Amino acid sequence: MPKYKPGDLVGIETKDRKYTGILMERPELSGDNYLVIKLESGYNIGISLDRIKKIKKIGTGVKREKFKLKKHKKDSSKKDISILATGGTIASRVDYITGGVHSAFSAEDLISAVPELGEIANIHGKQIFNKFSENIVPRDWIKLAKATEKEIKKGVNGIVITHGTDTLGYTSAALAFMLKTPVPVVLTGAQRSSDRGSSDASLNLIHSAIVAARGNFSEVVVVMHGETSDSFSLIHPATRVRKLHSSRRDAFQTINSKPNGRVSMNSIEFFKEAKLAKELRLDTKLEEQVFLLKYFPGLNPKVIDDLVKTGYKGIVIGGTGLGHTSDLLFEKIKDAIESGISIAMTSQTIFGRVNMNVYSTGRILQDIGVIPCEDMLSETAYVKLMWILGQTKNPEKVREMMLTNYAGEITERSDI
Ligand code: GLU
Numbered sequence: 321m322p323k324y325k326p327g328d329l330v331g332i333e334t335k336d337r338k339y340t341g342i343l344m345e346r347p348e349l350s351g352d353n354y355l356v357i358k359l360e361s362g363y364n365i366g367i368s369l370d371r372i373k374k375i376k377k378i379g380t381g382v383k384r385e386k387f388k389l390k391k392h393k394k395d396s397s398k399k400d401i402s403i404l405a406t407g408g409t410i411a412s413r414v415d416y417i418t419g420g421v422h423s424a425f426s427a428e429d430l431i432s433a434v435p436e437l438g439e440i441a442n443i444h445g446k447q448i449f450n451k452f453s454e455n456i457v458p459r460d461w462i463k464l465a466k467a468t469e470k471e472i473k474k475g476v477n478g479i480v481i482t483h484g485t486d487t488l489g490y491t492s493a494a495l496a497f498m499l500k501t502p503v504p505v506v507l508t509g510a511q512r513s514s515d516r517g518s519s520d521a522s523l524n525l526i527h528s529a530i531v532a533a534r535g536n537f538s539e540v541v542v543v544m545h546g547e548t549s550d551s552f553s554l555i556h557p558a559t560r561v562r563k564l565h566s567s568r569r570d571a572f573q574t575i576n577s578k579p580n581g582r583v584s585m586n587s588i589e590f591f592k593e594a595k596l597a598k599e600l601r602l603d604t605k606l607e608e609q610v611f612l613l614k615y616f617p618g619l620n621p622k623v624i625d626d627l628v629k630t631g632y633k634g635i636v637i638g639g640t641g642l643g644h645t646s647d648l649l650f651e652k653i654k655d656a657i658e659s660g661i662s663i664a665m666t667s668q669t670i671f672g673r674v675n676m677n678v679y680s681t682g683r684i685l686q687d688i689g690v691i692p693c694e695d696m697l698s699e700t701a702y703v704k705l706m707w708i709l710g711q712t713k714n715p716e717k718v719r720e721m722m723l724t725n726y727a728g729e730i731t732e733r734s735d736i
Pocket of ligand 1: 453510
């Protein structure tokens with residue numbers, strides 16, 4: 321292997337196929353049993369060394385500049401979409417010294433690495449920030465919402481936002497509450513980085529671009545792999561989607577509802593009536609002092625006092641079962657509510673809805689003033705409470721707004 325350097329254009333012959341591509345830089349080259357090449361189509365594939373009969377160098381040192389965005393000629397028969405990059409694995413590559421994964425590709429890199437995008441639409445790209453999504457803070461949601469509004473005002477037909485998967489569901493919910501959009505706004509990410517043979521980055525991006533360009537709806541959605549192979553992606557409602565697996569390509573699922581639809585290379589199919597609107601409106605005021613508290617047996621009730629003292633204005637509890645906490649907390653919760661803090665209850669079961677009328681625990685918590693959040697995800701309720709408290713601190717108004725469905729986050733009835 322030492323004869324070949326990352327960036328070399330190589331011809332590889334296996335027992336059954338021939339490949340030509342650029343040898344990708346990766347630590348596995350030194351020890352592991354396979355190599356990765358980038359094919360002309362832009363896809364990366366891994367080839368096991370045992371399968372390789374012949375390898376020859378065809379060209380030397382292709383520089384990364386080769387992948388820089390070439391100006392796409394505008395094709396008036398195609399829709400226009402903007403790809404806004406925020407970081408995450410979808411824009412990551414391996415650091416060959418530490419072996420860690422770092423955000424590295426700009427929006428231009430992404431587009432150039434996935435040439436199919438140019439066939440789907442006229443692509444405009446912009447990097448909004450470059451963060452792993454665990455580092456994203458609520459102010460970044462605001463920045464992103466403003467950038468999205470700005471792109472929509474330019475007249476594009478749809479937006480794709482590339483994002484780390486870890487906190488993608490929080491950002492999608494935040495955008496859904498803050499932004500009324502007349503065009504599709506599609507968030508997507510990748511579980512495996514673009515320089516891995518098993519990467520889901522290209523396909524998620526392509527499917528998202530198809531949805532943004534051809535989807536006839538006015539909503540924020542998340543598009544991610546629908547199963548482990550590359551056959552289709554699901555279109556998830558922004559306030560209902562959750563990452564349910566740390567590594568699978570089909571980690572994202574719609575919770576307590578069904579996906580809006582699914583997309584493959586040749587089709588988009590919708591399972592629900594699409595939301596259609598003309599209005600573009602931005603409402604980015606957020607109260608950042610909201611706490612998301614997962615109840616657990618043994619939780620020290622004094623934590624509630626501490627949260628009040630720290631200055632929190634709202635608390636969303638991920639309670640047990642139908643929406644419960646230990647009775648040891650009741651007194652502290654009551655004091656907090658009396659001091660003006662809004663406290664809302666979701667269930668840590670993830671699936672299902674809270675019902676605080678069934679057991680005395682739930683009834684007492686309701687009497688104290690806890691707001692039952694129906695079938696809302698805890699993360700969505702957390703973002704929603706921030707957004708509501710950004711607009712009003714009136715406890716009755718907060719309750720009324722928490723129980724109003726603004727962005728598909730509540731359904732009146734659950735099908736079991
Ligand atoms: N933890 C990083 C993030 O959420 C990388 C994981 C990913 O993108 O899937 O941005």
